[in-house]
Amino acid sequence: MFSQFALHERLLKAVAELKFVEPTPVQVAAIPPALEGRDLRVTAQTGSGKTAAFVLPMLNRLIGDAQPRVRIRALILLPTRELAQQTLKEVERFSQFTFIKSGLVTGGEDFKYQAAMLRKVPDVLIGTPGRLIEQLNAGNLDLKEVELLVLDEADRMLDMGFSDDVQRLANECANRAQTLLFSATSGGNGLREMVAAVLRDPQHLRLNSISELNEGTRQQIITADDPAHKERLVHWLLANETYQKAIIFTNTRAQADRLYGRLVASDHKVFVLHGEKDQKDRKLAIDRLKQGGVKILVATDVAARGLDVEGLDLVINFDMPRSGDEYVHRIGRTGRAGNDGLAISLICHNDWNLMSSVERYLKQRFERRVIKELKGVYQGPKKVKASGKAVGAKKKKTDDKKGAAKAPAKRKPVAKRPAASTLVSQDGLAPLKKRKPAEE
Numbered sequence: 086m087f088s089q090f091a092l093h094e095r096l097l098k099a100v101a102e103l104k105f106v107e108p109t110p111v112q113v114a115a116i117p118p119a120l121e122g123r124d125l126r127v128t129a130q131t132g133s134g135k136t137a138a139f140v141l142p143m144l145n146r147l148i149g150d151a152q153p154r155v156r157i158r159a160l161i162l163l164p165t166r167e168l169a170q171q172t173l174k175e176v177e178r179f180s181q182f183t184f185i186k187s188g189l190v191t192g193g194e195d196f197k198y199q200a201a202m203l204r205k206v207p208d209v210l211i212g213t214p215g216r217l218i219e220q221l222n223a224g225n226l227d228l229k230e231v232e233l234l235v236l237d238e239a240d241r242m243l244d245m246g247f248s249d250d251v252q253r254l255a256n257e258c259a260n261r262a263q264t265l266l267f268s269a270t271s272g273g274n275g276l277r278e279m280v281a282a283v284l285r286d287p288q289h290l291r292l293n294s295i296s297e298l299n300e301g302t303r304q305q306i307i308t309a310d311d312p313a314h315k316e317r318l319v320h321w322l323l324a325n326e327t328y329q330k331a332i333i334f335t336n337t338r339a340q341a342d343r344l345y346g347r348l349v350a351s352d353h354k355v356f357v358l359h360g361e362k363d364q365k366d367r368k369l370a371i372d373r374l375k376q377g378g379v380k381i382l383v384a385t386d387v388a389a390r391g392l393d394v395e396g397l398d399l400v401i402n403f404d405m406p407r408s409g410d411e412y413v414h415r416i417g418r419t420g421r422a423g424n425d426g427l428a429i430s431l432i433c434h435n436d437w438n439l440m441s442s443v444e445r446y447l448k449q450r451f452e453r454r455v456i457k458e459l460k461g462v463y464q465g466p467k468k469v470k471a472s473g474k475a476v477g478a479k480k481k482k483t484d485d486k487k488g489a490a491k492a493p494a495k496r497k498p499v500a501k502r503p504a505a506s507t508l509v510s511q512d513g514l515a516p517l518k519k520r521k522p523a524e525e
């Protein structure tokens with residue numbers, strides 16, 4: 086309930102008017118510290134409800150201390166015109182029962198019209214960095230008394246080359262009391278530098294498990310006919326891939342034990358971890374893996390939770406995990422600290438739909454890999470033409486090695502958003518299966 090937040094009644098009225106019932110996870114996490122005035126760095130996707138997470142505390146600050154409109158009190162920077170326009174709409178919707186006025190300054194719009202709007206001095210200014218700098222250079226913009234600065238989609242602003250402009254605009258807001266920085270990814274060095282330059286003792290809220298995925302990890306799938314075929318693929322991979330340490334995930338204990346037996350039989354030094362193993366075995370397995378005495382671990386999700394082993398650079402999903410979050414947790418173990426990692430999922434016909442859902446969740450397409458010596462019959466679902474005639478699976482790109490192509494991000498409303506761990510289909514495409522117990 087939004088009434089859990091110490092928001093002004095006029096804002097709660099707007100929230101009710103907009104039929105927002107439950108706050109989304111990013112709102113739950115960010116609104117209270119933002120209301121306290123803290124600087125925040127928030128990692129959250131577009132579509133997670135992050136706009137309201139900064140707009141509501143911002144408006145609360147401006148309402149609480151109503152003043153005659155003589156200065157710009159809040160500045161929101163965004164990378165694109167469209168996002169700036171959307172954000173303006175959101176600000177206007179939330180401020181509909183207040184006297185707070187907002188203005189927009191983006192490229193592609195009439196410069197003089199914007200200058201006239203700026204002369205009337207909005208309380209909240211929303212804009213893209215390039216045009217704001219132009220208005221600043223023309224002497225039309227005074228940001229000296231901005232109290233709150235928001236950098237939304239900061240990672241994208243950097244990607245688009247706005248680093249210097251953003252920095253300059255932040256410097257112009259020299260007397261600000263609070264800065265909130267939002268990004269969809271955990272970003273690279275550029276973002277870290279910006280965080281250090283513009284935020285003061287920030288709290289870092291990570292709302293997006295996708296951000297845990299290391300960019301140094303390649304993600305591949307290999308199709309398989311059945312579990313026996315998957316076992317042959319595992320043997321091949323362990324024999325042919327270069328890796329320091331590998332972890333193989335299965336969805337069931339029985340499968341973990343079976344695979345473990347097969348690997349031991351072929352002289353691999355391997356441990357198995359699942360819910361039936363006691364703490365002593367678990368500790369032994371993890372210690373050996375850490376020390377390097379054992380290079381391979383077969384595990385179920387439950388058993389491997391929280392496992393952080395240095396040098397783990399190969400993850401094999403013998404079965405596709407049952408949720409996007411579980412996938413991210415598994416894969417997040419590799420490619421840490423800037424190292425390269427490889428994640429390979431073995432996909433039978435019963436894994437395919439899950440795999441596609443995870444691709445949509447991550448807005449990525451996994452590399453399709455074929456191991457010539459072990460090429461099976463199953464290559465993915467057959468495409469059905471409008472005529473109803475099945476098209477050969479070979480028409481699909483089964484040996485595409487171009488790597489993961491990103492699908493365009495989609496914005497969809499997030500009404501009735503479930504709990505954080507089930508934010509799996511926020512692209513609104515296809516709901517992932519509800520997570521079952523991780524072992525059966």
Ligand code: AMP
Nearest residue numbers: 105107108109132133134135136499500
């Ligand atoms: P955003 O991630 O801020 O772009 O928000 C995505 C969409 O979700 C926008 O259309 C918002 O109006 C909507 N939205 C944000 N928070 C909530 C909520 N708590 N309940 C329902 N819809 C929401």
